[in-house]
Each structure stands twice: as C-alpha cells, then as structure tokens.
Amino acid sequence: MKVLIPGALRSYTEKGEVEVSGATLGAVLAELDREYAGIRFRMIDEQDRIRRHIRIFVNGEQVRDLAQPLAAKDEVVIVQALSGG
Amino acid sequence: MTRNNTQAAIKKKPTAPRVKSTRPVVVLVATRKGAWFFHGDAARRNWRVDGPHFLGHIVSHLVLDPRDGRTLLAAAKTGHLGPTVFRSTDRGRTWKEAAQPPAFAKAPEGEKGRSVDHTFWLTPAHANEPNVWYAGTSPQGLFRSDDGGVTWAPFSTINDDPQYREWMGTAQDGTPDGPKLHSIIIDPRDPRHLYFAMSGGGVHESRDGGSTWRVLITGMDVVEGFGFDASKPTFHDPHCLRMCPTNPDRIYQQNHCGIYRRDGSAAWVRIGKSMPKKVGDIGFPLVVHPRDDKTVWVFPMDGTTVWPRTSPDGKPAVYTTRNGGKTWQRLDAGLPKSQAWWTVKRQAMTGDAQDPVGLYFGTSSGELWMSRDEGRKWNCIARHLPEIYAVEAAQFA
Numbered sequence: 001m002k003v004l005i006p007g008a009l010r011s012y013t014e015k016g017e018v019e020v021s022g023a024t025l026g027a028v029l030a031e032l033d034r035e036y037a038g039i040r041f042r043m044i045d046e047q048d049r050i051r052r053h054i055r056i057f058v059n060g061e062q063v064r065d066l067a068q069p070l071a072a073k074d075e076v077v078i079v080q081a082l083s084g085g
Numbered sequence: 086m087t088r089n090n091t092q093a094a095i096k097k098k099p100t101a102p103r104v105k106s107t108r109p110v111v112v113l114v115a116t117r118k119g120a121w122f123f124h125g126d127a128a129r130r131n132w133r134v135d136g137p138h139f140l141g142h143i144v145s146h147l148v149l150d151p152r153d154g155r156t157l158l159a160a161a162k163t164g165h166l167g168p169t170v171f172r173s174t175d176r177g178r179t180w181k182e183a184a185q186p187p188a189f190a191k192a193p194e195g196e197k198g199r200s201v202d203h204t205f206w207l208t209p210a211h212a213n214e215p216n217v218w219y220a221g222t223s224p225q226g227l228f229r230s231d232d233g234g235v236t237w238a239p240f241s242t243i244n245d246d247p248q249y250r251e252w253m254g255t256a257q258d259g260t261p262d263g264p265k266l267h268s269i270i271i272d273p274r275d276p277r278h279l280y281f282a283m284s285g286g287g288v289h290e291s292r293d294g295g296s297t298w299r300v301l302i303t304g305m306d307v308v309e310g311f312g313f314d315a316s317k318p319t320f321h322d323p324h325c326l327r328m329c330p331t332n333p334d335r336i337y338q339q340n341h342c343g344i345y346r347r348d349g350s351a352a353w354v355r356i357g358k359s360m361p362k363k364v365g366d367i368g369f370p371l372v373v374h375p376r377d378d379k380t381v382w383v384f385p386m387d388g389t390t391v392w393p394r395t396s397p398d399g400k401p402a403v404y405t406t407r408n409g410g411k412t413w414q415r416l417d418a419g420l421p422k423s424q425a426w427w428t429v430k431r432q433a434m435t436g437d438a439q440d441p442v443g444l445y446f447g448t449s450s451g452e453l454w455m456s457r458d459e460g461r462k463w464n465c466i467a468r469h470l471p472e473i474y475a476v477e478a479a480q481f482a
Contacts, residue, residue, distance in 0.1 A: 008166055009166070032373035041169070041186060042167045045167060045198050047197075
C-alpha cells in the first residue's frame, strides 16, 4: 500500500511516497523498517507507543493502535505534529 | 576483546595523556540545533569551522573515540522524532545511524514501561575494550554497546531494579527537560571499576563490571529547609563528576549543593565552601587538569532565590583551584564585564591535554570561548550558535 513519508523522515526513504505491504499498521511499520532501517524507532517507542509528536492517518482517519487492520488499497499518511521552537 | 579479557587488564598507574603538537585540537560542539567542529591550528589561535552537522537535531553529546582517533558518536533527536545515535568512522565526513539505539526493555503485558526520550551522555570504555561504549539516558538508564555504537543494550540491572527506580524518581523529580544519567566514568586502571551519577539519584560505583553497585553520597549535602533525608540517594543531585587522569582515586564533583572532592574511600568533602560567598559554589560543569590532581576549573551560576541559573550578577567567570579546593581564584580576563546572563551546562566545558592546558566552554546563548593558558585569558571562538549543550576537545589520529 501507499505510505506518505513526512519531510523529517525522508533522510531514510529519500522520497515522499513508498509502497509497502502488511495486514496491520504494525506490520506495515515493521516492513517499512526492514526496508529503511531505523525509521520505525523514530516514530514508535520501545513500548510500541506512537511517539508524542507523530500522527498516523489511514484513509484520512487518525489511527492510534498498531493492531489496526489494513487493506492493500489503504493509504497511510505519517505526519509530524507541529511543535517546538 | 571480550569482557573476560578485560578482567585481566593490568592494573598500573595511568600515564598522563600528552599530545603531539602535530595533532591539532578539534573542538566538538553539540547544540540544540545541530553539531559543529572547530579545527584549531597548532597554536590554538585560529579556528576553522565545519558545520552544521545534523542541522535541526537536538544533539546532547558528540564524542570522539580516543582509542582510534576517528570514530565519532553523536546522541541526537529532533523535537518530533525519537532518539538515535549517529556514528562516523571517518572523522565526521559521513554518518550512519545506529542499527539499535539505546532503548529500555519492553514491559510485560499490562505494565507501563519506560521509553528513552534522549540519550544524554556518551563515554568510550576502557582503552583495553575497543568498540565498547557506555551511554546514559533521560529518563535515567544505563546502556552499553560492544560494537562501536552500532547496537546498544541495557547494561547492568539498574534500569529495572525497583530500588534504583525509586531513587530515579519520575520525570517530575529531575531537571526541567528530564532526569538524566550522566558522568559515566571508567577507571583507567580497571575496566570493571565504574561510576555514574544521576540528576537526581546520587553517585554510584561498581567494582565488578556493573554486576553490583554501591551508593557514594556520604558527605554530600541536600537542599536545606525541606526536611530531605541526606541518607537517601533520591535527594542528591550531582551535576558533573570528573576523575583525575593521573590519580583515579581522586574524583571531583559539581553538585546542585556545592563542589566536592573524594579521595579513595573517604567521604565527599565540600571544597566549594572556600568559594567567595557572593558567588557561591553552585554550577553545572567541572574540568580537571590532565596532569595535576590539585587543579580544577568550575563555572559558577546563580543558585539563589528561584535559581536563575545565570552567571552570578551577570558577570561570567571561571574559578580555579590549584590546591585541591583550599583556595579559589577568579579567571575572567577577556570575558564580558557585565550584563552577560548566560551559563554553561554540565557537558559544555572541557580541557585539552596540551601544555599549557587549553580550556573551552560553550554558553547557553551560543558562544564558544577558549583559553590557551589555563584560564588566564579568554577569547571568543564563535558567536551566534544555537544553545550549546556539550563541548569536547579532541585530536583526530
């Protein structure tokens, strides 16, 4: 499925859009990490929590659970919440 | 080298590090918005800037491995992304991210585990343990890498030990941007003899390679007036520990409650009591002389009223003792005479190993200062950098 990558993480993918597969959001992120080593830990902590300033949307709806089932035609959008100074 | 090999490391008096004049000093500057290198000439008069590296990353520490003179580790994160460690094996020309940055163990189902907010401190291990590094994190955790910083794992048992977790407290018990494990020190005579400190949580020593630890807080003061029990590590806030390179039995400490010295197994002695009363003995950093165990430099800050943490009275100065803390002298020649309200964080002041010793500090307002004569005269190397978190003086091979 299509995954849109925010600017802050394009140092890993070198592009704004990638294709990965997986039956759940967690599986998609694991596949993403296999393809682009290190990218998952910048978004998901060691307790499998989505980090404070990261938001993930599936087909326009925010998803907070890595167990969320996904279909091949879903679109995943990763966003960094604006914050800081 | 395996850990068993290191156990057989010969215990001998360490020799003073001397630096050939052909290897110029490079100052590694870690800031809130990236990292910079400042390459000095042989006289340490002219400095060539190289940077920024990792622009926009919060870099807590940037350290060169003195065992090979070319490997660098940088502890970094951004405001949005999780923490990582960048690694270079070519003197900073190229960088690669750690495959497995420091991270706490996954908590059992139903329990709330901790997650590393940022790696705060990096220490290369003993000279006989090539590729071994230690890291301290916020919230407080102790980690080790055996492969030069590529992969990291929790070290020792303290990260999940109930007693240590109590002493570490919560995010509300530490410094404003999170409680920190720092000042990881390895005895140059014995790689199994380790120290670390926690803000807050006291000073801790292991003589068996991290299997067991003992608390070293006897003699250290706690904040007065709140009924804090000085026998409990929770109430102790060491800011910076430094071991004397030529006398590893002597450790100096800048603490939330004063400046201390510890010799062998004796209690801490508050040597900051001989500082001028109107300046006080509160601060973050402390630097030891590479060859003289009686000489120390500190950078006092205002620890009165609401703790402004600025230079006292807006007049920055380094203070030095040349006699182990009996007396102190003010060293402010070249520094602003007034209206300078910056301070220097605990990793942001250091010395090189040359003779005379070069001293370096970075300020909370992004200025990098140095003295090539052990603090008698100060010069500003750079202005307008982001807030400086750490400064290290190193020599590439």
